[in-house]
Amino acid sequence: MTPATTVAPPAISGDPPSEPRADAVQAPRLVTSTEEIHSSIRKPGSVKINVQGAFIVDAESTTPQRTNSLGNGRGSPTHHETSDIRLPNHTGGVSHIAVDIGGSLIKLVYFSRELPSTDPGGRLNFQLFETDRIDDCIEFMKDLRDKHIELNGPRTDELVVMATGGGAYLFYDKIREALGIDVSREDEMQCLMIGLDFFITEIPREVFTYSETDPMHFVTPRETIYPYLLVNIGSGVSMLKITGPRSYERVGGTSLGGGTLWGLLSLLTDATSFDEMLELAGQGDNTNVDMLVGDIYGQDYGKIGLKNTAIASSFGKIYRKKLEANAVQTEGETGSEAKPNGTSQKKPGFNDSDISRSLLYAVSNNIGQIAYLQSQLHNLNDIYFGGTFIRGHRQTINTLSYAIKFWSKGSKQAYFLRHEGYLGAVGAFLRRQPKNWGRRGSLEGMDELQEWRAQRVAAEASTTV
């Protein structure tokens, strides 16, 4: 069992542009000189982010310039609030935006100073878009670009979009043409790793463990973190074994991820957003649709340690009931009126919330089990769960956490993050940093990056022939 560490936050490394100040959070606001901003923008790669005193901002205190880009009448899939991170000591200008464009969602991160405040610091802002609404995201980035020009003059050639995820390739030309600025494509797995390292080592009250009695037990930022397993749950699931700042291997994954949950529930229920689905799951009773050991045995199956309440077959009760209902319908021809509580002809006796909870359990349990097996195979005791699937949802976290505890008999620890969906985006953001900044050593792999880029260029050249 790896206990939550209580090591003090490490001192910041790197080369902050102003003297570190111990009383940063309560400090009087200072003017950031245009000189400083220009200086950083003129020299791409020289932007240094001072994370000393960084903290997560309460949800109530929203960033003024945050707009709801999803208020488009189509139903927001992104109700889950992700608090900004305030960097009270950072005085550099904004010269880049980072996007992680996945199969379902775009995760966008940018730094902003708090205008009209004269505070030297600023915030890391987090924003979600649906991937098929890439145009909204591009509009949002245009807006950021225009604000940047307003503040800094037309030196837009220095503004860069750091892009990762599959969409960094799929939408590369589109973004570059629309914004007229450089787009740098970053390897997705590298970015996930760098982002997670940053959160683990630098941000207080970010990483937590879960238990029934203490559902959000924060782990103090610490330095000794390797090796660990990163399980990133987006539309699909990737599992990375990370053994050092430059060293990762994708050991596996599963196609049963967020996309599976959202896709099936959009067919099976009336929910139209991810959060509606999670809300339904919160109200449901999976035992109405799942076949339990007790449903088959009438009791525990004690010899092999299966309790009567264990789920033997997800959705295992549906087939029978559906056939019975079909038979009744054929006999009676009772018409097609919908029944209360989300049940209908198509789903006789089952309601949306029971189905939602069952599928949430099935997907989460399955990921938890595979994560355990991978961690066992690779001898890893710390398992970090990230990705937009989780959304801070208690049942999801509970299920993942329970799966690890159950399968490992308590020998492995599941960790969660408040910004779990933004590992890749933050990693991409941090890629544009001078060598040796940030997570100490995280970014030393520039040679590897160059190699990756060269490979990509070669691959593109060969596929476009």
Add this chain to the structure above:
Amino acid sequence: MTPATTVAPPAISGDPPSEPRADAVQAPRLVTSTEEIHSSIRKPGSVKINVQGAFIVDAESTTPQRTNSLGNGRGSPTHHETSDIRLPNHTGGVSHIAVDIGGSLIKLVYFSRELPSTDPGGRLNFQLFETDRIDDCIEFMKDLRDKHIELNGPRTDELVVMATGGGAYLFYDKIREALGIDVSREDEMQCLMIGLDFFITEIPREVFTYSETDPMHFVTPRETIYPYLLVNIGSGVSMLKITGPRSYERVGGTSLGGGTLWGLLSLLTDATSFDEMLELAGQGDNTNVDMLVGDIYGQDYGKIGLKNTAIASSFGKIYRKKLEANAVQTEGETGSEAKPNGTSQKKPGFNDSDISRSLLYAVSNNIGQIAYLQSQLHNLNDIYFGGTFIRGHRQTINTLSYAIKFWSKGSKQAYFLRHEGYLGAVGAFLRRQPKNWGRRGSLEGMDELQEWRAQRVAAEASTTV
């Protein structure tokens, strides 16, 4: 890589009631004396089955007394034909029936002589029922009992039902009362193991490996089989590590099994039987609903070895399309007419066959991956897939086989069986055998069995208080 063995079939052990005859299959038919039958029935536990020369009977040559117990207008879930096994040298009487009562299906096995033939041998007959139609199954057993009385006189106290699976407990009283004969409850995992051992070691043309070019490559019965992993896929999935005739451990399982496929597809498609679902899957194109690596990246993700055709997210394309269709519907209010090809308002742009194939892939791939991980953890190279989920379906077998090959990089071998659904039932059938019969040593664990029964009695006593 474990190659298919080509060892000659082992000579039969045990104590056959008549002299072994090398030319059994083509031998002239002999009369079985009533004396012999009575002798075996009078002494429960003394029934000896002579499997020498056993072979699987062609599907065309059906057993005369086989009835279609599912011709009840509700749609048979059991179209998949399981051929009988002929035991040409067996001359003992029938004194027991074996049933494996799972969450969804009952698997029934019984031996029959071939009346009015005077052939000394007979057949092992295989019969499926839906578990919620237990009454049909009991009627069928009553019929067998009556035939038994007709042949042997009213010595029904000697006829026994060997029952395994959860239903052996859930329906224990019901079966005993209905038939008026003894019901012996057998441990499910033990029966699976004994049944599989029997098929591997005794039945020619039973066990096979799969490849694209040779989809049913039979493995010759052999003696050296341990250790191996048994993956039994019924409503749910159990994985057993088997290290010797008496030695097994349930190392894991998953609730994503047959019940999940049948349950979800009965909600999502118009199919009303398992075989209709498999037929749909055979016609479908999962890329219409699954999100591939290429859908996210527009190309391979070569660095981590993911081809653009790899499934990144099962059902990952549905959420977007469904929302788009909802938006169109809200704008147009186009009514609710069903569209051709199984698509409908509820499933815009998706048809039943695409959904069926996607789910079949998802469930099979997932089981394959977990089976690989378990086999790797437990250092097992031979993986046998059994259970009623498979149903001899080529795509299912292909997917499971591919998953093992892919994940193990060809170092592990997947095996399949023609009677894959009957491992437990055959195991239960064989439990009523003299010590040391059948799979050499399989049945030595009688002390263990006694212990298990004592535990069960104690458990029942405590739960019924």
